[in-house]
Amino acid sequence: MRVVELDGTGDPGVLVPGTRPTPRPGPGELLVRVGACGVCGHDALARRGALAACAGAVLGHEIAGRVVALGTDVPGGWLGKRVALVQRIPCGRCDDCTDGATTHCRSGPGFYGEDLDGGYAEYVRASPLNAVELPDEIDDATGAILSCAVGTGLRALRSAEVGPGQVVIVTGAGGGVGLHTVALARHLGARVVGVVGSPAKADAVRAAGADSVHPCADITAGAAISAHDLRDAVRALGSRRGAHVVIETTGAPTFSTALRALAPRGRLVLVGNTVPGPLPLDPGLTIVKELRVSGSAHADRDDLTEVVELVADGAITPVPARRRPLSEVADAHAELDARTVIGRSVVIP
Ligand SMILES: [Zn+2]
Ligand SMILES: [Zn+2]
Structure with a gap:
């Protein structure tokens, strides 16, 4: 072959x-x-x-x-x-x-x-x-x-207990996992802030269901969107104290900024690691706000089965x-x- x-x-x-x-x-x-x-x-x-x-x-x-x-x-x-x-x-x-x-x-x-x-x-x-x-x-x-680009996000959103009315930040929102995580978060009733590596990806992320999209100047250089801008974007969606959940699909370029945008008892789920290496976790912030930082791996057969049903039902339309x-x-x-x-x-x- x-x-x-x-x-x-x-x-x-x-x-x-x-x-x-x-x-x-x-x-x-x-x-x-x-x-x-x-x-x-x-x-x-x-x-x-x-x-x-x-x-x-x-x-x-x-x-x-x-x-x-x-x-x-x-x-x-x-x-x-x-x-x-x-x-x-x-x-x-x-x-x-x-x-x-x-x-x-x-x-x-x-x-x-x-x-x-x-x-x-x-x-x-x-x-x-x-x-x-x-x-x-x-x-x-x-x-x-469906398994990697869609199921990964579904599994992460489930592990973060995302539900209606919550605000979810998706980093790397223009990527394969990011774009579908935006659509799934929207399907679960959340409001979504997308962070993208390039402004050219913003329209696609909005079309996938993001309420607002924020380019991060140069994701490869680690020049992230400012924490201030990200908190403003979350506030504009009605969540005064910060986001309920971050689905982090890029890792190092956006991790610290996204963590700071969480509300007390917020959850950050790491699913992507585009720049392998350690991440700087702020212990004071994590303790005082009682944040939960966790990892979520690839989909399993149950996740994929659910994704196939969601797509067959027209709840999400991966392209x-x-x-x-x-x-x-x-x-x-x-x-x-x-x-x-x-x-x-x-x-x-
Ligand atoms: Zn993959
Ligand atoms: Zn086994």
Whole structure:
């Protein structure tokens, strides 16, 4: 089968065409013909060598497609189904899995692009434990982005207990996760302040449901929006003492400012880490305001199931930013590096 693999780490030129034997589904596994694969900021970090992926890896963890073969011990009904996949295949047997914490499982086949070959390929291995059936009205390009670009935000918003009337700040609001988190927060009845890296992304974030949008002068240089401006934006939405929740999808460039915009007992949930490294947490502020700072990982199968239902019901409408053939995945990476993509792009093998 055709793949695009990493020939070392570095600029997008290290993404090169290659071939692999088509995988055979093991016991309990599905073989999925990839219909589309999202191109995520996580992939760009992996390509630069900041994550576990190494030379020869086939990246791509945002996958939808059709089940074309079954391993032993898989109910025959899976054959031919169109599915969206969660980015990790859990084992289904370890303590984390039996506790329902499958995102923490480290005993299964693992995370696409790191532990097993990912979706920059014609076929991937999958499992009933990470696959959710897609209805006909959701195409593969949309299905591909539902777990990472949409499910991540849903899981974070749930963990922050976001509800009607609350004010939610979403940083990196023009990114794949950010844009869909804005739409989901709005769907949950919250009012939303979006912080974007570039003014060019503001219209899309407003269209996704943000009540106000604030460019952060140069997110790569860490020049954040001022805390004063952000607090004013929250006040304008009627929350005098600050925001109830921050969903932090960028990390270092906006963390301190966003933390200071929280009301007493506010919750900041970290889901993105675009500039890996430690963050400066102000202990005085955190103690006096009784803030909660937590992390939220990728979606699990239950989250993805809920997202598929929300999209099928028309509650939210994710739209891939751009569709390219797999052979042009390096162009999609270059666009990510330049921070010009709004939302999430996909490649089609
Ligand atoms: Zn992703
Ligand atoms: Zn497990």
